Amino acid sequence: xxxxxxxxxxxxxxxxxxxxxxxxxxxxxxxxxxxxxxxxxxxxxxxxxxxxxxxxxxxxxxxxxxxxxxxxxxxxxxxxxxxxxxxxxxxxxxxxxxxxxxxxxxxxxxxxxxxxxxxxxxxxxxxxxxxxxxxxxxxxxxxx
Numbered sequence: 842x843x844x845x846x847x848x849x850x851x852x853x854x855x856x857x858x859x860x861x862x863x864x865x866x867x868x869x870x871x872x873x874x875x876x877x878x879x880x881x882x883x884x885x886x887x888x889x890x891x892x893x894x895x896x897x898x899x900x901x902x903x904x905x906x907x908x909x910x911x912x913x914x915x916x917x918x919x920x921x922x923x924x925x926x927x928x929x930x931x932x933x934x935x936x937x938x939x940x941x942x943x944x945x946x947x948x949x950x951x952x953x954x955x956x957x958x959x960x961x962x963x964x965x966x967x968x969x970x971x972x973x974x975x976x977x978x979x980x981x982x983x984x985x
Contacts, residue, residue, distance in 0.1 A: 873916040912945035923984030
C-alpha cells in the first residue's frame with residue numbers, strides 16, 4: 842500500500858479496519874516495516890522550516906523523529922482515540938544521504954499495566970544503504 846508519506850507498509854499483522862487493542866501486542870513481535878525515500882524535495886521543505894539544520898548531503902538530525910514516527914503510523918495505522926505518547930528516545934549511529942532509501946522496522950518490546958494504565962513500548966530500527974542508521978524507543982499509554 843503506497844501513501845503520500847513516502848512509505849509503503851511491508852507487513853500489516855495488526856492491519857484491519859478495527860483499532861489495534863492492547864491485547865493485540867505481543868512483546869518480542871515484529872509488527873512490520875515501512876520503507877521511506879529521502880526525497881530531496883522533502884529535505885528542501887525541512888530546510889525552509891529549519892535552516893540551521895542543513896547538513897549538506899546528509900539528512901538533518903531532526904528528521905530522525907519524522908522517519909520513525911511515520912513508520913509507526915504506517916505499521917500501526919488503526920489506533921484507538923485517547924492514546925498518550927508518554928516517552929520517546931533515539932540513538933543515532935549515522936545519518937543517511939539525501940536521496941537514499943530507508944527501511945524502518947517496528948517491534949513491540951514490552952507491555953504492562955501500571956497504575957491501571959496500559960503501557961506499550963515499541964522499538965524502531967532504521968537501516969539504509971549505509972547499514973544501521975538509528976533506533977528509537979517509544980512508550981504509549983494505550984487507550985483500549
